Amino acid sequence: MTxxxxxxxxxxxxxxxxxxxxxxxxxxxxIGVASVIWLLAIGEGIxxxxxxxxxxxxxxxxxxxxxxxxxxASGVGGTVDDFGVxxxxxxxxLATVPTIEHVVPIRELQQNFIYNGNPNAKPVDGRLxxxxxxxxxxxxxxxxxxxxxxxxxxxxERSVCVISAVLAxxxxxxxxPINKQMYLPEKLEYFSIVGVLKKRNATAAIGGSLSAQDFxxxxxxxxxxxxxxxxxxxxxxxxxxxxxxxFELSQITIxxxxxxxxxxxxELIESTLMDGNRDRQDIAVVVPYELLEQAKTTxxxxxxxMGLIAAVSLIVGGIGIMNIMLATVTERTRExxxxxxxxxxxxxxxxxxxxxxxxLSVVGGLTGVLGGLLCPLVVYYAREGVKQCAPDFYxxxxxxxxxxxxxxxxxxxxIAFFISVVVGVIFGIYPAIRAAKxxxxxxxxxx
Amino acid sequence: xxxxIKMAASLRDLQKxxxxxxxxVKALRGISFDVPEGDYVAIMGPSGSGKSTLLNLxxxxxxxxxxxxxxxxADVAQMSxxxxxxxxxxxxGFVFQSYNLIPQLSVVENIEVPLYYMGQLNAESRARSTGxxxxxxxxxxxxxxxxxxxxxxxxxxxxxxxxxxxxxxxLADEATGNLDSVTTEEILALFQRLNDEGRTIIMVxxxxxxxxxxxxxxxxxxxxxxxxxxxENRDVFTAKRIQEISNNAEVRT
Numbered sequence: 001m002t003x004x005x006x007x008x009x010x011x012x013x014x015x016x017x018x019x020x021x022x023x024x025x026x027x028x029x030x031i032g033v034a035s036v037i038w039l040l041a042i043g044e045g046i047x048x049x050x051x052x053x054x055x056x057x058x059x060x061x062x063x064x065x066x067x068x069x070x071x072x073a074s075g076v077g078g079t080v081d082d083f084g085v086x087x088x089x090x091x092x093x094l095a096t097v098p099t100i101e102h103v104v105p106i107r108e109l110q111q112n113f114i115y116n117g118n119p120n121a122k123p124v125d126g127r128l129x130x131x132x133x134x135x136x137x138x139x140x141x142x143x144x145x146x147x148x149x150x151x152x153x154x155x156x157e158r159s160v161c162v163i164s165a166v167l168a169x170x171x172x173x174x175x176x177p178i179n180k181q182m183y184l185p186e187k188l189e190y191f192s193i194v195g196v197l198k199k200r201n202a203t204a205a206i207g208g209s210l211s212a213q214d215f216x217x218x219x220x221x222x223x224x225x226x227x228x229x230x231x232x233x234x235x236x237x238x239x240x241x242x243x244x245x246x247f248e249l250s251q252i253t254i255x256x257x258x259x260x261x262x263x264x265x266x267e268l269i270e271s272t273l274m275d276g277n278r279d280r281q282d283i284a285v286v287v288p289y290e291l292l293e294q295a296k297t298t299x300x301x302x303x304x305x306m307g308l309i310a311a312v313s314l315i316v317g318g319i320g321i322m323n324i325m326l327a328t329v330t331e332r333t334r335e336x337x338x339x340x341x342x343x344x345x346x347x348x349x350x351x352x353x354x355x356x357x358x359x360l361s362v363v364g365g366l367t368g369v370l371g372g373l374l375c376p377l378v379v380y381y382a383r384e385g386v387k388q389c390a391p392d393f394y395x396x397x398x399x400x401x402x403x404x405x406x407x408x409x410x411x412x413x414x415i416a417f418f419i420s421v422v423v424g425v426i427f428g429i430y431p432a433i434r435a436a437k438x439x440x441x442x443x444x445x446x447x
Numbered sequence: 448x449x450x451x452i453k454m455a456a457s458l459r460d461l462q463k464x465x466x467x468x469x470x471x472v473k474a475l476r477g478i479s480f481d482v483p484e485g486d487y488v489a490i491m492g493p494s495g496s497g498k499s500t501l502l503n504l505x506x507x508x509x510x511x512x513x514x515x516x517x518x519x520x521a522d523v524a525q526m527s528x529x530x531x532x533x534x535x536x537x538x539x540g541f542v543f544q545s546y547n548l549i550p551q552l553s554v555v556e557n558i559e560v561p562l563y564y565m566g567q568l569n570a571e572s573r574a575r576s577t578g579x580x581x582x583x584x585x586x587x588x589x590x591x592x593x594x595x596x597x598x599x600x601x602x603x604x605x606x607x608x609x610x611x612x613x614x615x616x617x618l619a620d621e622a623t624g625n626l627d628s629v630t631t632e633e634i635l636a637l638f639q640r641l642n643d644e645g646r647t648i649i650m651v652x653x654x655x656x657x658x659x660x661x662x663x664x665x666x667x668x669x670x671x672x673x674x675x676x677x678x679e680n681r682d683v684f685t686a687k688r689i690q691e692i693s694n695n696a697e698v699r700t
Contacts, residue, residue: 003566003568006568010552013551338547338560339549340508340532341535341541342560342561342564343533343536343560343561344532346529444547
């Protein structure tokens with residue numbers, strides 16, 4: 001024990017003989033180890049962010065979107081574009097697919113909203129959503145005051161609505177919106193407000209088929225009321241021309257009772273909807289669960305790529321150590337000769353140089369771990385710095401770079417440290433063996 | 448009362464051959480002599496006589512091609528590399544021409560090196576090393592590095608180191624070769640003092656003045672012992688002179 005301690009003490013003494021050289025050698029390992037932790041932390045941060053966004057859509061949901069065909073694709077100008085999922089299809093899915101919990105039909109329209117009690121106010125542009133009571137749960141909407149649309153209101157086709165927090169603030173800056181009348185100038189319809197929602201963050205766009213959803217200016221009404229009052233046709237006037245489109249539903253969100261059944265159910269639904277028409281272009285089936293799985297694979301590949309970079313930097317650091325140790329061995333040939341003459345065995349010499357190399361790499365490993373732990377802090381300040389100094393550049397950064405926060409992977413610390421020791425052994429063993437192989441007589445004569 | 452004289456080392460027909468390309472060079476062609484305990488031998492000879500080869504064999508740094516070499520009772524001629532290392536650590540004391548101290552170690556740590564390889568480092572051994580440093584007049588410099596010492600002082604540390612394992616003999620290789628005449632005298636006085644105390648010393652030298660201090664001179668020529676004779680008119684320091692020299696050395700320290 002005392003002997004091992006002495007060997008370490010001796011190793012440190014020898015290394016401190018050239019502090020600059022040792023420090024530079026340590027730097028190589030420091031960078032390698034710190035980059036392992038950094039890369040893993042940033043990779044984890046990015047993938048968590050992506051995963052969170054996908055989970056926002058609900059892993060247990062399957063979304064069928066209506067896709068408006070390109071203008072003129074389905075007929076000559078003047079004909080009505082009839083596209084999208086049908087109410088009958090939503091009912092059929094609910095009736096025939098056994099693994100599902102809810103089917104929520106949704107129809108969305110861009111509309112102007114105005115508070116009836118204040119006719120001078122400017123109308124607010126927002127989104128009118130016809131839906132059923134399950135919509136709130138599936139989209140994680142929470143009611144602040146009042147209640148969400150109820151089954152009774154849907155069945156009775158009542159003219160009630162629930163409005164989002166932001167819209168409530170705009171339309172009713174100083175009044176309680178509950179039980180007030182809201183007017184839709186384009187549809188000439190009145191709705192009575194029964195509930196106000198809490199604020200909810202927007203979801204991100206996923207792939208090409210699902211655009212980002214912003215819930216901030218939404219008005220929710222029973223889907224039955226929407227059909228009864230507004231029908232399926234939409235007339236959009238743009239300047240002098242107008243276009244008519246006809247669609248029954250914008251989207252059906254299908255909630256599956258068990259997440260494991262999602263892929264199977266999605267396949268079933270897709271084949272049901274596509275039945276008889278393989279190239280049906282007006283719908284898109286989006287499965288967040290599949291995206292989640294995909295994201296996991298992407299994440300794994302990302303991690304592997306990052307790991308590769310880290311491994312390369314560690315190997316470079318290791319080669320740096322080996323290089324220095326080989327130089328040291330040559331430089332200390334005389335010392336090796338003396339030690340052999342005074343009774344040091346080959347194994348003693350190997351041990352001595354190995355201890356020195358490992359000391360170097362362990363110091364690099366420890367400081368590297370410390371440097372790695374600073375990652376979230378450094379990223380935070382770097383981002384703030386860019387925001388302050390180059391706001392234009394910051395604005396153009398991808399979303400993920402703005403919100404991503406690195407997550408230190410706890411396992412990366414022991415792994416990085418362990419790797420640094422292994423690097424020390426691997427790259428130290430050759431110089432150490434070379435030192436031990438020296439003939440003591442030649443080594444003693446070495447000038 | 449007629450106790451047999453104990454041998455520190457005995458060489459029997461020691462041969463060392465080197466194979467250079469296709470040619471075999473016989474560096475030693477059969478060397479035999481005994482070194483009884485308490486002897487003080489100088490090995491001399493012109494270059495090419497096999498002096499260095501013999502030194503390497505005596506120092507267990509190399510193995511003979513033929514013959515035997517007894518250190519005490521053990522024949523070290525055919526030992527393995529690790530066994531030779533153990534013999535060097537425990538039975539031999541080296542003093543080199545260029546001192547050969549380890550630069551990053553202090554005086555006392557340098558003295559301890561053979562004990563380190565014997566696995567005998569403890570408080571007792573530390574006391575022993577300190578005692579030896581004091582004996583060679585460096586008691587006040589235990590923590591100094593070799594670079595902070597003069598040549599003579601470094602050589603005294605080396606002598607202290609050669610004694611730390613209580614060796615069968617001290618093997619000195621041109622121990623005074625790098626030193627001026629005053630320091631040479633100082634080292635030779637130290638050797639004589641050690642020999643007077645019963646230490647066996649074998650030294651390799653090419654200087655007649657140095658060999659005159661030994662009790663016996665072995666002359667080598669062409670890998671063979673040419674002569675092996677006691678020194679006539681041996682150059683002996685008086686006890687008073689030894690005291691004087693060591694005092695002077697102490698003052699200069």
